[in-house]
Every structure is written in C-alpha cells, then in structure tokens.
Amino acid sequence: MSKHDTPMLDELEKGPWPSFVTDLKRQAETKPECWDILGQLELSYEDKITHWKHGGIVGIFGYGGGVVGRYSDVPDRFPGVEHFHTVRVNQPSSKYYSTKFLRGICDLWEKYGSGMTNMHGSTGDMVLLGTRTENLEPLFWDLTHDLNQDIGGSGSNLRTPSCCLGQSRCEFACYDTQEICHTLTNHYQDELHRPAFPYKYKFKFSGCANDCVAAIARSDLAVIGTWKDDIRIDQAAVKEYIAGNYPANAGAHAGRDWGAFDIQKEVIDLCPTGCMSMEGDELKVDNSECTRCMHCINVMPRAMRPGKEQGATICMGAKAPILEGAQFATMIIPFVKVEKENEYEEIINVIESVWDWWMEHGKNRERVGEAMQRIGLANFLSIIGVDPLPQHIREPRSNAYIFWRDEEVPGGFERDIVEFRKRHAA
C-alpha cells in the first residue's frame, strides 16, 4: 500500500473547515491502508460513482447485527480496502467519554482496523470504519474483555437507542434520558443483537420538545419530555429580561443587533396558543391553553421553567422516506411518568404491546409507522389498548367512510332480502 496521487482530494485540504483529507493523510503515516482509502475515493471523484460492492454478510458469531460488510470493487488497485467492514460500537448515553476509554477504543482500532471512524453514526453508535473479516472475532474479544463494551445494532432489529444529554447538562430536561436509554438498551440486548423484527426499530429519548436527538423525526418510539402542571415563572427574572439585564435566548442571537428585547413581540406574540399576557409588570400564562412548545422557556431560561410534575409524551412511527414517504412520529400517549423505580414498566408495556402486534402482522421491511398507516390509526390504538383521544388527530376526518362494525349497528348486518322485497318492489 503506497501513496496515490490525489489531486482532487488535495483541493479539500483548503478552506477553514477541518479537512477529512488532511486527517486521513495524517492517519496514513501509521496506517497505510488509509492511502488506499484516499486512492479509491480519488477514483470515485474521477468517476463520479462509488467503488464499494453491494453488501456482504459478515458478523460476530451469535449476533445478527452490528457489523456491516463492505468490499471494494477495485481491490487489485487498492488492496488495503479489499475488505472494509464497519463495526458499530454502542455509544454510552449522551456520548460522554473518559479519555481512558476513548484511548482504549483507539488502540483497539489501531490493532484491528483502518484507524478511521465516524464519531458518530447517524443512529448514535461509534462507527469503526474498515476492517477485515478475520479481524472481527479477535476485535470483539478485546472489546468485550478489555473494554467491557458491546457492539450496536444493524438490520431488522432494535437499533442502538440514543438520547439527548438530558439532565446531565440541560435545565430543560423533564426526565433522565440517559438512564432510561441505558436501562432499555440493556433490557433489550437480545432484540438488539438478533434480528427478529420485520424491519429496523429505533428508540430515541429527548428531554424536552426541543428534541435535540430528533426523536420525533427519526424514531419508531419517541419519548419526549414534558410536564403536566404549570410552567414555573420567576417574575423577578422576567423583569430582568425586560430591563435587558439578562440576554434573550441565553444570548443565542447576540451576533446581530435585533434591538432591545421586546417581551410582547418576542415571547407573547410568538406563543403558538396566545396563552401569555402581561398584567402590569407580571407575566401571566394560561396553562390550560399551553401546548408546552418550549419557546418562552428557550427565550427566558432564567425566568421560565418546565412544571414540576414531569414525564414524557410518547410518539410512534417516524421514519425517513423509504419506502412509503417520510413520516413524523404520531402522538400516542399524552403523558407518562418516566420512573426508574418501577424499571420503566409502563413504557416497557407500551413498547411490547406494539412489538407483539408488529412482529406478527408487519410485512417484510415495513416500518411500524407504515404498518400504522396501513391498518389505520384507530385500529392501531385499539390493538395496543389506547383509547382514542382528540389529541391523537390534527383534525377529524372529512369523509364519512367509517368501518362500522356489525355489533355497533342495531340488528346487525344480516338482513332478509325476501322480507325486504315484500315491502319494496324491485
């Protein structure tokens, strides 16, 4: 494996943003297969097409996911990337690391892989890019024995769950996202490692409706923090914001002169429900009208806080467009407590009520959101034992094509056409 000419990639060493090309070259000094990554990528830049073959089933013995096979279609020119499998390593909640652990991962990947990673993959894992089939079992041995660490998910299984940083460093978080993410990841190790689902299934845990982990857009089960009592207001701090002593939105807009802070314009008028008003110099919130969108809290974090009775809303069925079109998660459970004390029993019950049905009735490669569309929201709610609520819909249906059931109609569906004709000539 030697250095290749990479005139096009060299152009990507220019400019102020960190250059992955410079980084690859640096790594190539000790891991020469990185020269072949660069070489093959340069070829793709010339040819405007990928040079990776389709798939290849490789894995860890006893697991059905966590390793993605990858082979070069030009191995003779770039032998260093002939096999270039990905290993997904299950990240710790919120992606905090000790340098000791991270250095352990680096050493492991120096020994068995290309030295290149993604920190992190889209689902959340640490992604180790590029190893050979024969390295997989030794790598897994060292990972589990020396680093006490498991791999993540891929394929039709529970994908590696992920969470926002939650209460660890955010005042908005309405439950401990890290703890439930860790607990359920461990609770469902079998579902994570051994594909038994119709298709992938993702959990994501966000501490509030700002949804920093994109749960509502990207997860089959989105647990999004909220509260059920009143927003907490510190009226003294409200006055400080009005006086301009505290920066609006924590200073997030400080790079431009937007003029003096105007609570009417920036908070009250932007409230989506119009549930806020000033009475004298007091800020009032009609909490019964509040939809907990987080705007006022974001703008005035020192004056406004989520209520004290906190929990989460559960939404289901988000996915990217493949195949039936993109879906956001649909609100299913308005409020649930998220409690470690009962081992998250309530949420586990919700999860398993969906899985029981989806595993039996979901079609091959049908995400749960697509299955929900296929059978209809009302049927889905009935299957998982949730009573229908006006909160489940944006608006009522505008047609009357209702699937009435036999038992709902007096006398039932069975009628006698002969009797009918006695009164109504054909």
Add this chain to the structure above:
Amino acid sequence: MGYDPNNPMEGRITDIGPRYYDEFLPPVIKANKGKWLYHEIPAPGILIHTSETGDKCYTVRVGAARLMSIEHIREMCDIADAHCEGYLRFTTRNNVEFMTDSEDSMKSLIEDLKSRGNKFPIGGTGACITNIVHTQGWVHCHTPATDASGPVKCVMDELFDYFGSMKLPAQLRVALACCLNMCGAVHASDIAILGIHRKPPMIDHGHITGVCELPLAIAACPLGAVKPAKVEVDGKEIKSVKVNAERCMFCGNCYTMCPAMPLADPEGDGIAILVGGKISNRISAPKFSKLVIPFLPNNPPRWPEVVDAIVNIVKVYAENANKYERLGEWAERIGWEKFFEKCNIPFTEKSIDDYRMAYETWHTTTQFKYTSATASYTD
C-alpha cells in the same frame, strides 16, 4: 489470553451493552446532574451552565469532520487530559464538547484549541449554522448518489462564518444524505442536501440468479415497476426481472434488495436541495423539508453548484426572516411562491409532488400571491 479460533465459544462475553454513562461524566456534570438552573452563551461556541448548587460548567464546542481518525481522537484526548480532567463528549451533530468547572481552565482550553490550526473551530451555538450531519457517501457506502464528506467540507468552508457567529434569525440546520435511504435523515432539516439517482436500474441477468430473491426484488418496488421476466443467458432461459422505466422514480429500493440491479451513474446521479424542515416543536410543529432544486450535478472536488445554491438560500433567509423564525416558518409566512421568487430559484414541475398524499400539497384556495412566475397572466 485472547480470542482462540479453535475454541470460539470459550470465554465468550456477549450481550453486555454499552458502558454505563455515569463512569464518563466530568466531575462538575456528575455533581450537578438534574440541578441545572439556566445557561448562557457568552460567545459563539461557549456555554455556561449554572447549577442550583452555585457550580458552573463551562463548555467549549468545536466542529469536527465526522470522518475522523484515531490520531485526531487521541489529540482530543490530550486536550481533555490537559484542561478537562480527562473527559469530553460528542454532540448529536458531530461536534465535540470540552467541559471544565472554572473560567480559567476554559480560557487556557480555548487558547490551546486555537493554537492547533483549523482542527478545532469554536462555534456551533445559538443562531448559527452548526455542523452538518451526514452519511458515508463514496467513502464507505454501496448505494450513494454523491459523496458526503466532500460536499460537506465544501459547504462548511463557505458557511464557516455562520458557524462561529450567531447572526442568523434562528438556528439553521443543514444535513446531507447521499441517497434516498437517508441514513442522515435529512427529511426534517432547514436545508437538506440529498443525493439522487436519475437512471433506472440496469439488470445484471448474468448474476441475478445467484444474488437475488426475485420475489423480494419485485416486491421492493413501491410503484410496481419491477416485473418478472424470462431472459436468455448463454443460450439458457433463466428467470429474471424487467423494469418499466416509465414507472421508475429512482428510489433505489430494488438495488437495496437485489445487488444485480445497480442504478448509480456518473451523469445520472447528483444532488437535490430541500429546505424548510425542522424537528423542534418550538412555536410551530415539526416540518418536512421541501424540494426546491430538483437536481444539481456532482462536480467534485468542490461541488460549486451545490455550494452556490445553499449560500444563496442562506443569505436570502438571513436578510428576510424575523428573529426566531426558522427557514420553513419564514417560507410559510411569505408563501412558497414568494420563497422561489426571493431566492431567484426557477420553479419546475419537479417540485410538484406526485407520490402518496401529494394532493395535500396542492393549493386549493384562491389565496395566492402574484410573483414573477405569474407575470404572463398579469402583464
């Protein structure tokens, strides 16, 4: 002792999950978890969180290429060892956060980061353009219609000023997915860079028997464009498939299921731009990104057409939107017809949905705005 290939089950450890996060929390985080009262952003890339205990956590956020070497990670570990008691974290958008419990160590941390060339740009907070989340592209994927790391680098180079400042009306999230599978889930981003194919799959009849389950390949097509077919290979009749090109919308799902149906192509592939999506429930509900530029060519290494298109949209948004208004909220307020006019983006039929539930996107009101697009009716 290590792995013994002759006794693969001997001493095997499985199903242990990830390490417990609590081991990895910096001391000031561990001591104040659940006690944080509020935060401030005193400068771009700097966060100060204040706890009810009086403790403060000083965070410095830096950008990073998601494709990252272990040498780079080790360098970050050196920084964290020197200034942050040996801890760091990564954000959901591939930024890196260094945390300390004192202003002094934050200052020396910032000095250290700035001394290391352009490796650790500080920013990504507030009303900015933070790091672009993206997929693998030509670096590591078998289905891409474009590269990922390259276009991201080019776009971030041009938007760099917005990373280290907070002068936009609101945060603006950019994401790149190198094909419609959208591992990057760009369907809810302010600006989405999406790799697309434009040629139907070829059928590799010579290989299809060995590598595909034909019923799965046929069922993979959401529009029924893949049908069974009998073809002759080396004088023998074999079972294969055919594709009705008129019904193909180039989603690539057949290739995902059947390696004998490749559709990537140097001229066919390129990038579509979608805008106006958001994830947060703040003020308005989450929104999907909408397709405004159907195709831009793959033009490596700097993708100038893509970069120009994005810079243009960002500038028009920055000039026109209200404070706190996300790109999609602005476009909805002024109307999409005005969005196209203001951004000087030619409207084409390609932006009119014709997939499932397309009707919901049609204009069923007489309330519209006259723009240059309607000039032939009004002049």
